[in-house]
Amino acid sequence: MSALDIQSLSRSFGGVSALSNVSFTVEPGERRLIIGPNGAGKTTLFNLLSGIFAPSAGRLSLFDQDVTALAMHERARLGLARTFQITQLFPRLSVLDNVLLALQTGHRGAWSPLRSMRSQHALYERAQQLLAQWQLDPIAGQQARAISYGEQRQVDLMLAMANTPRVLLLDEPMAGLSAAEVVRVSGMIRSLPRSTTILLIEHDMDVAFDLADQITVLHQGRKIAEGDGPAIRADAQVNEIYLGVD
Ligand SMILES: Nc1ncnc2c1ncn2[C@@H]1O[C@H](COP(=O)(O)OP(=O)(O)O)[C@@H](O)[C@H]1O
Ligand SMILES: [Mg+2]
Incomplete structure (x- = not known):
């Protein structure tokens, strides 16, 4: 059983494709980092996962239960929680x-x-x-x-x-923090129990790679790479389009 099973998820806004045919699976207890340049579709992915937007196409399962048609509060009741880029x-x-x-x-x-x-x-x-x-x-x-x-x-x-959510989505929890606060918040995230599966969008590569078991790289709405830290750091395409320009 996977915590999240994302299958061919797509979403466009008007003519703009924000997310195209993205698939990946997150295991229970995993800490999955989502990276990609601005506009890559990271927040859109979280909006589709939490049910803020419906996908244009694709399917989403939470612990083997198809939640594609469920509203945000119903997904929350099944144990999905998130933070936002802006405080709520x-x-x-x-x-x-x-x-x-x-x-x-x-x-x-x-x-x-x-x-x-x-x-x-x-x-x-x-x-x-x-x-x-x-x-x-x-x-x-x-x-x-x-x-x-x-x-x-x-x-x-x-x-x-x-x-105590079963799956927690964190959208740039360390953006705008001082160096000391980054240390504190990354420590908080690291100390969370493995009973909560975590998906994390983060720009600070050193902090983020350190927290992640697996990394998914988005670029222009598509998944371009997936793997552990060393594999992603060694990926030529990732270096070219993302790490190289950071
Ligand atoms: N609600 C929306 N309406 C129109 N366009 C959107 C909306 N949300 C996202 N987009 C577009 O989708 C693309 C991906 O955006 P986003 O998911 O916010 O990227 P990221 O979080 O990786 O920076 C961008 O081109 C953005 O302008
Ligand atoms: Mg974003």
């Missing part, structure tokens, strides 16, 4: 309240007033525990808009992990 926090709410909201959204089961009261307490405990675990408790009481950009990205990542 509610700016005027505290970090703690953002965490509580995210946990509540992931909370399953029918609503009942008694269960609700008990679960409020459990949610609060869980939120505190998460913040402590990620060493973000010092900023728990601050408004999301008041914390630094790097801290926002860390909270984003923590929230994406809060409901």
Whole structure:
């Protein structure tokens, strides 16, 4: 069983082909890096995987279940989570309240007033525990808009992990971070449990290659290479179109 089975996925916008006939398989527990120049189709791939856009053609399975026709929230319920290039926090709410909201959204089961009261307490405990675990408790009481950009990205990542997803899509989680924050966030990603399969779009090659088991290279919407770090570094076409110009 694969975590993700992507089969001939294509998407065009108007006349522009953003993704063409891309196929690959990601094994459970794998950390898959997606690289490619700007406009290569990386974010489009994530939008198709998470269900923001429907593919023009192709099929997608999550743990052997065909999810091609499923809506975003249905894929989320099956354990697919993602972060965005732009932070999704509610700016005027505290970090703690953002965490509580995210946990509540992931909370399953029918609503009942008694269960609700008990679960409020459990949610609060869980939120505190998460913040402590990620060493973000010092900023728990601050408004999301008041914390630094790097801290926002860390909270984003923590929230994406809060409901222990089976598959996590990370779209440039380290873009715009200081060198110290890159070290911290890459450490956070490295420390995630292998029970979560990770797909990562990242520009910082040194950091990204270090995190990845396998790498898929996109260029102009097509998959042009796939393999482990040494294989990709040695790939002539990749060097020519991508690594060489970086
Ligand atoms: N919603 C959209 N509407 C129109 N064109 C889009 C849309 N999303 C992506 N594209 C186009 O698809 C191509 C791939 O974009 P994208 O997936 O964002 O690339 P990357 O993330 O690799 O930089 C680009 O030419 C982009 O302009
Ligand atoms: Mg992108």
